[in-house]
Amino acid sequence: MPRKWSSTLLCTALLATLGVAHAAGEDALPGAKPRSMQEILDASKPGDWRTPDAKNLIYLDLDSGRVLIELAPAFAPAHVANIRALAKNGYWNGMSVNRSQDNFVVQWGDPAQEDKDRKPLGRGTKAKLPAEFARKAQGLAFDKLPDVDGWAPEVGFVGGFPAGRDPAADTAWLAHCYGAVGAGRDVAADSSNGTELYVVTGQSPRQLDRNITVVGRVLQGMELLSVLPRGTGPLGFYEQPSQRVPIKSIRLASELPKKERTSIEVLRTDTPLFNELVEARRNRRDEWYKHMAGHIDLCNVPLPTRAPPAKPVAEPKAKAKAKAKPRSARAGRAGSTSRK
DSSP: OSSSOOOOOOOHHHHHHHHOSSSSSSSSTTTTTOHHHHHHHHHOOOOEEEEGGGOOOOEEEEETEEEEEEETTTTTTTHHHHHHHHHHHHTTTTEEEEEEEEEEEEEEEEOSSSSGSSOOOTOOOOOOOOSOOOOOOOOOOEEESSSSSSHHHHHETTTEEEEEEEGGGGGGEEEOOTTTEEEOOOOSTTTSSSSEEEEESSSSOOOGGSOOOOOEEEEEEEHHHHOOOOEEEEEEEBBSGGSEEEEEEEEGGSSGGGGGOOOEEEESSSSSHHHHHHHHHHHHSSSTTTSSSOOOOOGGSOOOEEEOOOOOOOOOOOOOOOOOOOHHHHHHHHHHOOOO
16 A cells, blocks of 8 residues: 555255254244245344444544444454543544545544654553454354355354454454444554554455454444545545545544434344344345345445434323212311302
8 A cells, every 4th residue: 555544045954053943934933934034023022132342332423424333352452442541642533534545444643744744642641553454263252153254264244343353263253344433554464553443335345354353333424435536546545635425523422412312223233133134134035035145245235233223201190080979968068159
């Protein structure tokens, strides 16, 4: 790079061998019509969803709206710690989106070319971080997909993040799927400090896996980034300052009052319901489809989010109806006012 990236149907027997439990489909429910993706989501229970930790959620606020990004400290702890500190310091506030490369990425950060002109990182940050391209796979809860992948021996999800895994080498890493957020770097592997971040907005560039630190993924607001005008300079950088997209702020959700936060839930990837959803996408059985693929790519697996359903309003306790005691004739006369 000349400068910094400144840039998800095998047979039943095989499925059983792979340990994938599909709760729906013609094999799982003989004689029953497989449910569509929407029907699956409509049948979900509260336990099928999770609420992201506010300490791992950052809000990228643009004039056009808010982008929600979930950080992945299990894979990039040093970068996530720096990003948290940068957000607390208001580092990106007033900066800009400086790059939009067609079918590739959108990137933001300090537009200054020279280090001497760049904004100080602020308190609690580190100017140099280790490369966090992969980590040990041991100890990770890995929700494995049934299909082969050209970029990894195994693929699946870790805590809702698309990931690859090599059991023989005991390594795991986050995948560059649509919406993945990474930290730009120079040629040196450890030249990223988390100040220049990018989001994958095109065909999943899986060749970047294990070559750049992936720090998280967009949960909501991708449409605000994917529609940005393409840069006309090399690698899609905006050539004129007027082309840059202003950033109002980037803040940690945990630093905001609850009334200013965006409520969101994410479908868990470690449930039978998610397995059913994956199968519904691997083999589309609705009438329009004439051929079932029997395969799904990691980056084509949908990862639904939703606003938390409204809690039912507790009905006020029924007040016991007071039973009027019959008044005596004397009491009635004593307490009444004649209307005659």
